[in-house]
Amino acid sequence: RKEVEQDPGPFNVPEGATVAFNCTYSNSASQSFFWYRQDCRKEPKLLMSVYSSGNEDGRFTAQLNRASQYISLLIRDSKLSDSATYLCVVNGAGGSYIPTFGRGTSLIVHP
Amino acid sequence: NAGVTQTPKFRVLKTGQSMTLLCAQDMNHEYMYWYRQDPGMGLRLIHYSVGEGTTAKGEVPDGYNVSRLKKQNFLLGLESAAPSQTSVYFCASSSTGLFQPQHFGDGTRLSIL
Numbered sequence: 158r159k160e161v162e163q164d165p166g167p168f169n170v171p172e173g174a175t176v177a178f179n180c181t182y183s184n185s186a187s188q189s190f191f192w193y194r195q196d197c198r199k200e201p202k203l204l205m206s207v208y209s210s211g212n213e214d215g216r217f218t219a220q221l222n223r224a225s226q227y228i229s230l231l232i233r234d235s236k237l238s239d240s241a242t243y244l245c246v247v248n249g250a251g252g253s254y255i256p257t258f259g260r261g262t263s264l265i266v267h268p
Numbered sequence: 269n270a271g272v273t274q275t276p277k278f279r280v281l282k283t284g285q286s287m288t289l290l291c292a293q294d295m296n297h298e299y300m301y302w303y304r305q306d307p308g309m310g311l312r313l314i315h316y317s318v319g320e321g322t323t324a325k326g327e328v329p330d331g332y333n334v335s336r337l338k339k340q341n342f343l344l345g346l347e348s349a350a351p352s353q354t355s356v357y358f359c360a361s362s363s364t365g366l367f368q369p370q371h372f373g374d375g376t377r378l379s380i381l
Contacts, residue, residue: 189367200358200372201311244311248366255301255326256362256370260310 160184161247163259170266174235178262180245181227188249190228192219195242195261204230204243235266270294274359274373281349281380289344289376291359297371298364300342301326302334304355305375311358317342349380 162181170176182190190207205212207219207228218231228247232239245259275290291300302314313326317336331353333345342361346353356377360370 191369198356198375200374201370202372203369206367206369246370254366255313255316258311260308 161245161257161259163243163245163262165260165262167263167265170235170264172235172237172266172268174266175231175233176235176264177229177231178243178245178264179227179229180247180259180262181225182245182247182257183226184247184249185223185226186249187226187247190219190221190248191246191256192217192228192230193244193246193258195244197241201244232264235264237266237268240264240266272359272361272371272373274357274376276376277374278377279379281346281378283349283351283380285349286345286347287349288346289357289359289378291342291344291361291373293340293342293359293361293371295361295363295371296339297361298339299362299368300336301360301362301370302332302342302344303358303360304328304353305358306355314344314357351380354378354380 192204193201194204195201211220216233220229242261244261272293301316303311312328315334317323320339323334335343359373362368362370
């Protein structure tokens, strides 16, 4: 089983839709979690950290479920510019402090 | 504020040639990383460093060497380039601590013919 798993998608949604992605992790001792966004052929950029109590940044909401070992990203009122690959990152997976990346979930928002 | 800067942005090599990729960060970060990204494979960690003068192997270290002689620089070397090393290479850095996110450079696109 991979340490960090994501559904690769693509998720095809119309503008204005709400879409959610999950990311599961295998190591229950994992300590910190992040969502990154990566546009085609560009570098990953931090979208948001994921806190135990859940956190929101505008149209984006991130949640952590330690019992089921997954994090989620909810995007409301999708924009064309949200089209990208969303990478889940887990620190402490595999027992180390080195971040482990999921392979990403592709989102395509169409008019 | 430059953040993480990678040099060069693009390079084409012939099989067997050597080259060095440079990563420089101006955020005084302790940790630095080199990744490669191939289609369908996601980011794979090549080598990393937790401080000046220290390096460690990641998931796919074979065929690469690294050095961290100065805190702000992390060099990735290919001693004898192979076509399998054709990839996009990303450097990243982060502060000390489990809760610190990584900051990425904008990548080096390397083709080995």
